[in-house]
Amino acid sequence: MIATPQGPAAVGISGSPSPTSKSRGLVEYALARFKAEGAVTLLIDLAALPADALLGRGTSDAVAAALDAVARARIVVAGTPVYRATYSGLLKVFFDLLPQDALIGKIGVPIVTGHGAAHALAIDHGMRPLFASIGATVVAGGVYATSAQFPDGKAGPELLAAVDRAVREALSLASR
Numbered sequence: 001m002i003a004t005p006q007g008p009a010a011v012g013i014s015g016s017p018s019p020t021s022k023s024r025g026l027v028e029y030a031l032a033r034f035k036a037e038g039a040v041t042l043l044i045d046l047a048a049l050p051a052d053a054l055l056g057r058g059t060s061d062a063v064a065a066a067l068d069a070v071a072r073a074r075i076v077v078a079g080t081p082v083y084r085a086t087y088s089g090l091l092k093v094f095f096d097l098l099p100q101d102a103l104i105g106k107i108g109v110p111i112v113t114g115h116g117a118a119h120a121l122a123i124d125h126g127m128r129p130l131f132a133s134i135g136a137t138v139v140a141g142g143v144y145a146t147s148a149q150f151p152d153g154k155a156g157p158e159l160l161a162a163v164d165r166a167v168r169e170a171l172s173l174a175s176r
């Protein structure tokens, strides 16, 4: 499997402030799939981190640990709701704290949930350049999900299959 000398091989970043976040649920599902393939995994829930440190107005051991975990990961899954047609501000401020070139040699997996299909390009116009701006290689199959793909509040089988495909692609890239 993915070899990293220290730290988790696959880190998931949740950029939703919602306590019942759909995108976080998909990130957790992706991490479970990586874990099933033998990867050590870690979820970074940005909503649980101190806002002052995320905004650069102070420092925090928890934020420093989260940045360090990303630095040592091989695969970075980033989940976010669509807010105003792109990723959340919460995800943006965390990415702004990562050093330039922080994701060189790493694989990025974008997961976005929006209410409707109109903003599906948040994957290609938002998440893909966000990842690429600091060096990540982004999987071709990013995942965009609408509210209708969560019947009874749970991700449907086609949506989970899309996450499975993204996970398989990330594992394939990581093994090269």
Ligand SMILES: Cc1cc2nc3c(=O)[nH]c(=O)nc-3n(C[C@H](O)[C@H](O)[C@H](O)COP(=O)(O)O)c2cc1C
Pocket (backbone or CB within 6 Å): 016, 017, 018, 020, 021, 022, 023, 024, 080, 081, 082, 083, 084, 085, 086, 113, 114, 115, 116, 117, 118, 119, 146, 147
């Ligand atoms: C402030 C705000 C802005 C939103 N903007 C959009 C939008 O532009 N397009 C869209 O399809 N959904 C939009 N939504 C709906 C959320 O993207 C959608 O409910 C998403 O599934 C929430 O993901 P989460 O449960 O992970 O937080 C918005 C919701 C909020 C609260």
